[in-house]
Each structure stands twice: as structure tokens, then as C-alpha cells.
Amino acid sequence: xxxxxxxxxxxxxxxxxxxxxxxxxxxxxxxxxxxxxxxxxxxxxxxxxxxxxxxxxxxxxxxxxxxxxxxxxxxxxxxxxxxxxxxxxxxxxxxxxxxxxxxxxxxxxxxxxxxxxxxxxxxxxxxxxxxxxxxxxxxxxxxxxxxxxxxxxxxxxxxxxxxxxxxxxxxxxxxxxxxxxxxxxxxxxxxxxxxxxxxxxxxxxxxxxxxxxxxxxxxxxxxxxxxxxxxxxxxxxxxxxxxxxxxxxxxxxxxxxxxxxxxxxxxxxxxxxxxxxxxxxxxxxxxxxxxxxxxxxxxxxxxxxxxxxxxxxxxxxxxxxxxxxx
Numbered sequence: 001x002x003x004x005x006x007x008x009x010x011x012x013x014x015x016x017x018x019x020x021x022x023x024x025x026x027x028x029x030x031x032x033x034x035x036x037x038x039x040x041x042x043x044x045x046x047x048x049x050x051x052x053x054x055x056x057x058x059x060x061x062x063x064x065x066x067x068x069x070x071x072x073x074x075x076x077x078x079x080x081x082x083x084x085x086x087x088x089x090x091x092x093x094x095x096x097x098x099x100x101x102x103x104x105x106x107x108x109x110x111x112x113x114x115x116x117x118x119x120x121x122x123x124x125x126x127x128x129x130x131x132x133x134x135x136x137x138x139x140x141x142x143x144x145x146x147x148x149x150x151x152x153x154x155x156x157x158x159x160x161x162x163x164x165x166x167x168x169x170x171x172x173x174x175x176x177x178x179x180x181x182x183x184x185x186x187x188x189x190x191x192x193x194x195x196x197x198x199x200x201x202x203x204x205x206x207x208x209x210x211x212x213x214x215x216x217x218x219x220x221x222x223x224x225x226x227x228x229x230x231x232x233x234x235x236x237x238x239x240x241x242x243x244x245x246x247x248x249x250x251x252x253x254x255x256x257x258x259x260x261x262x263x264x265x266x267x268x269x270x271x272x273x274x275x276x277x278x279x280x281x282x283x284x285x286x287x288x289x290x291x292x293x294x295x296x297x298x299x300x301x302x303x304x305x306x307x308x309x310x311x312x313x314x315x316x317x318x319x320x321x322x323x324x325x326x
Contacts, residue, residue: 001315004044005053006036006060007080009307012142016307021049025059037062045072051108051314056081064106076108078314080135084121086226100125109317111310113137114228114251124226133313136254137231138306139239139298144208148240151213154277156220157181157202161229163247165191167220169270176215176281181207212240216280216287221248223267231255238262239298241291243280245273255301261293 001019008024009016023043025036036059044052044063052075054060060079067074087096104127112118115134122129154176156167164180164187171178172194182188183201193199202210211217217237219230228251235255237244246252249264256262265272280287 001311002049003051003053003311003314004040004049004075006040006057007053007055009303012303013307015304015311019311020053025057030058033058034062037066041066041070041074044074047073049075051076051078053077053310053314054079056083061103064103067106068102074106077106078109078111078310079107080111080310082110082112082117082121083227083229084124086124097125100127104128104131107131109133109313111135111313113231114254116250117227120226134254135306135309135313136301137235138301138303139235140232140303141208141236141239142303144205144212146209146212148212148242150215153177153179153214154216154218155179155181155211155214156218157207157211158219158230158233159184161222161225162187163220163222163268164188166247166268166270166273167218168192168194168197170273170277171197174274174277174281179210179214181210208236211237211242214242216277217242217244218273218277219244219246219248220273221246221251221267223247228252234262235298235301237298238294239301241295243287243290244294245276247273255297256294259290261290261297263290 003020004023005020006023006025008022023040026032040063054063054077056079064077067077087093110132112132112134118129118132118134121127122132154171157180159182168191174196178197180197180199181202182199185199188199219234221230228248230246230248234244234246238261244262245265246256246262247265247267249266252264256264258264263276265276
């Protein structure tokens with residue numbers, strides 16, 4: 001098995017490192033992305049690889065378009081990291097759908113991190129459902145050595161697609177400190193910040209340390225999103241043994257068994273979120289049991305296991321030329 005990729009998974013997965021040639025993308029703007037795509041394309045046409053695994057960056061899109069325009073001897077393509085949003089406006093939506101259909105002619109398979117995205121993406125962009133496949137995401141705790149503990153506060157964090165309005169309403173008046181880790185502070189403009197809430201930006205290492213000291217971790221995802229996000233955050237939280245509340249039931253249930261190793265509550269429902277927070281605070285023995293089960297679940301979702309699943313998928317699937325879409 002010979003895989004060409006620009007995905008850096010080989011840093012933490014021996015399996016991935018053993019079967020891949022990693023072409024590190026250079027950082028920069030649009031011209032740099034074009035250069036990255038051309039470098040990948042020139043390496044791909046040499047006929048040395050069984051398939052190519054792409055991420056979801058600008059250069060990946062350019063590469064796929066190059067394959068549509070100049071197919072030559074390009075092996076099948078698999079795309080991972082499919083974190084797509086609904087386009088804004090009628091014109092933007094039409095352009096995006098057209099782009100995705102053209103782009104999709106080059107892609108043999110998409111790997112998603114939530115089962116609900118299979119129907120959501122295929123419906124939104126008119127792509128064949130059979131091209132989508134679910135493989136669970138992984139924790140990113142490799143190299144994190146701090147011992148998790150109960151520091152007496154609730155934690156929530158993340159910069160994108162978070163519904164902090166609902167979180168702030170849910171924790172207002174709760175006699176427990178709440179720490180929010182976020183560097184995009186503009187999303188709190190116009191919101192009422194309760195006195196028990198502290199909001200600040202953390203480095204990645206600091207973020208994990210603060211998460212490791214919380215009583216409860218909350219991942220308040222916005223409702224109505226095309227994709228399901230927050231996996232890295234709540235899987236890391238579970239790996240630390242934290243009782244975790246997630247507001248994306250449809251996407252979260254691929255990882256969390258509600259009431260067993262975490263809680264799934266409806267989005268934009270501060271009352272439901274508040275009820276779970278108060279329940280966990282009043283029943284520390286249940287919170288501890290949920291945390292232990294969460295730790296077992298999260299610890300099983302390693303980077304190595306994730307990439308082993310991708311390699312196994314590639315090995316077991318008969319890769320053929322993608323169907324022409326439209």
C-alpha cells in the first residue's frame with residue numbers, strides 16, 4: 001500500500017507513517033496554495049502511489065480541480081477533514097454547489113467524522129451518498145502529561161461554531177466559577193456576562209491544562225449547522241475523564257452514549273443545559289462514574305486507531321475511478 005498525502009498524521013501514527021509519503025504544504029496565500037497543489041500533482045502523476053489522501057485546504061481543492069482538468073495518471077483520491085458549512089445567499093449557494101459537483105468528480109471517497117454528515121453533505125451539494133464514509137475522529141492528547149483534577153470550576157472552550165449565548169444563560173446564577181477559553185472575543189459582544197464567568201484566550205497547552213482542571217466540560221455547538229463539530233474538544237475532555245455536555249445530539253451520539261459516558265442536550269436550550277449542569281453538581285458520585293466511562297471511551301479513540309481505520313478502509317475498498325457527477 002503506497003499513499004501520497006499532505007496530512008501530517010504520520011507524526012503520531014506509526015501505521016500512517018509506514019504507508020505514506022508526506023508532502024508538507026508550504027504556508028502562504030493563494031499563490032503558495034497553487035504551488036502546493038502543483039507540487040502534489042507532479043508527484044502524483046509518477047504512477048508510484050495506490051491512492052492520494054487529501055485534507056480540506058485550499059491547495060487540496062486546487063489539486064482536485066487539476067485532476068478534473070488534466071486527469072492523466074492520477075490515482076483515486078480520498079478526502080478527509082470534511083468540515084463544510086452551508087453557503088450564504090442564493091448566489092453563494094449556487095456557486096458552492098457547482099464547485100462541489102465539479103470538485104467531486106475527482107474524489108473517490110469522502111471520510112466524515114459524524115454519520116449525520118453523510119446525508120447532510122450529499123443532500124446539500126448533490127453528491128453521491130455512497131461516496132461518504134464515517135470513521136470516528138480521535139483524541140489529541142499525545143504528549144500531554146498533566147494529571148487531570150477537579151479544580152472546582154466549569155469549563156467551555158472553542159473559537160468556532162460555538163453557542164456561547166446559550167451557555168451564558170445556562171450558568172447565570174450558578175454558584176460555581178465558569179471559565180471560557182476563546183480568542184475570538186468579538187462573539188461575546190452584546191451578550192450579558194454573568195459575574196461567575198471568566199473569558200480569556202489560552203495557548204493550546206494552557207487550554208488543555210484548564211480543561212484538565214474542570215469539574216464539568218461543556219461543548220455548546222450552534223444548532224442548524226451543516227457539519228458536526230467539536231469532536232476534538234469533547235473527545236479530549238472525555239479522555240481526561242470529565243463529565244461532558246454536548247449540544248449536538250445528532251453528531252455527538254457517534255461518540256457519547258447519553259447518560260452513560262456524557263450528556264447530549266438540544267442546541268439553543270439553556271434550560272436543558274442548566275438542568276444537566278445542576279444534576280452533575282448535586283450528584284458528584286454520578287459525575288465521577290460518567291467521567292470514568294468517558295475516560296475509557298475517549299482513551300480508545302487514539303490517533304493511531306483513527307489512521308489504522310483509514311488505511312484499512314483503503315485496503316478493503318476497491319478503488320475505482322469516481323463517477324461523473326452531473
